[in-house]
Amino acid sequence: MNSTAAGWLQFALLFAALAACYIPLGNYIARIYTDKNHWRVERGIYKLCGIDPDADMRWSVYVRSILAFSLVAVLFVYLIERTQHWLFWSVGMANVTPDTAWNTAASFVTNTNWQNYAGEATMGYLTQMAGLMVQQFMSAAVGLAVAIAMIRGFTRSRTDRLGNFWVDVTRGVIRLLLPLAVIGCLVLVAGGAIENLANYHTITTLAGGHQTIPGGTVASQESIKDLGNNGGGWFNTNAAHPFENPNPFTNIFIIFMLLLIPFATPRAFGKIVGDNKQGYALVAVMVIIWACAVGGVSFFETHLGTAGTAAQLAHGATEGVETRFGQPGCSVFAVSTTVTSTGSVNCFHDSLTPFGGGIALMDIALGEIAPGGIGAGMYGILILATVTVFVAGLMVGRTPEYIGKKIRPAEMKYASLYFLTLPVVILTMAGLSIGTKQGQAAIFNPGPHGLTEIMYAFASQANNNGSAFAGLGTAATWYQITGGITMLLGRFAPEIFALGLAGSLARQKPTPASAGTLDTRTPLFVGMLVGVILILVGLTYFPALALGVFAEGLH
């Protein structure tokens, strides 16, 4: 089978599997967050933590809860990393250096999982499990909670209450992430991924050399890393390591896991607002962008990257590609990990062709809404949908409405603040890195490619993706600090504006649809939303893309 057919077969299999899960999983997610009853284990957690599960929070209290929870989490993960050598299951690892420990703590609490270290040579088992893996569950649950609170903004009226943050997070972990992660872990173990607490073994190879074989609870971390759109690998080479991703079956299963919840969330949205067609419209936008990105990267990697005998014989650009998965396995994975906020990789993104890598960068710059990170993709696309109906309303001279709520100047201010935050953070940090000696000292590739590497690094961190282009010395203190700040601001500032918008919507009374209301369930609206997304991102990042990706690709 040639690589093009193999790629499309993988895509078709993924599409079929995700389509089959769309309704049942989406309905289940909706039921989790609309259920009036608390499970016994949940009641135990609330009692232990002194939480009143029936308290309804104002949107600003919801935000304060997120910030307080995340602040404690950053400090806790930092403490574990800095003291791991004296704790148990350190497997001989030294305490993590302060800059790496802080960057990593910010990274995992924000669902980014940007890694400036080699996991198997830096983190002990306790740090991996109690520090990083716990945050892979919690940060994913926080993202989903914000999305659900945002949806409540559309369904509630004459109130500023958006639900209970602690209940939403607890339910997300107990009812959704833990059960799916257990299933995912078992499938990965069956596929050959390792899961143990064994010490590292040093063996003598047939050639007489010595090799250290690491262990770890790899399958369980791999499972939540993908289901929660986290992306932080146990090993330095992430999902290209055979202990994490042993074969083509586990490779496609991993891609399936990282797309599963984000693609099912629009169904939950449709279910909660009582109009499933609204969910279909949003998921159609997501599928269109994802499919175009897969097609684009596959095309560039198999047609424009074939200079040289080796690449021609292999039918594609093969530098940095894991030979067990081939070019199709790399292209589908690279797109799926960047359109979600996962950031896990099975091939080297820095080795993608200029335009192939450019699409990966664009996927991230889109704000990761196709389908986006767990929860984050949902509230991101809802805000862009409000912008779209506002633009449509300007065209016909009517007050725009979305899901029965008017989109007035106040709502547009929240939306504008939301989608301006990330470009401001990304372009400011990239500009500072290019314009200062500290930033320049770590740029190993000057010229257009170096610019793309810097842009990719800050876009990835601000959008909480976590994948890297490499070629940039991000372990330098400058990038550890600016990166950590970027991740924290990129995660929580947009959530403040999203929940502010939700609060504003919740205070409104519903507006019945009239003859002049734009129907947001039609192909016309789907096309408009795709257009608005591409134009907004294109206008924002075009200068940087022109100097980086286009200059390199057209050279």
Next chain:
Amino acid sequence: MDQRQASFTTRGTSLGVTVWDLFYVGLTIVVFAVLLLILKGVERFER
């Protein structure tokens, strides 16, 4: 994705809080304080 390869043969560092620890704890608090200020600004805008 990871960008720095560390050594397998590592040793523990001495116990004690360094200036860098204080710096990063302080930086964390500052960043969250900025986020809280943004929240307060939005609340003022809301009123």
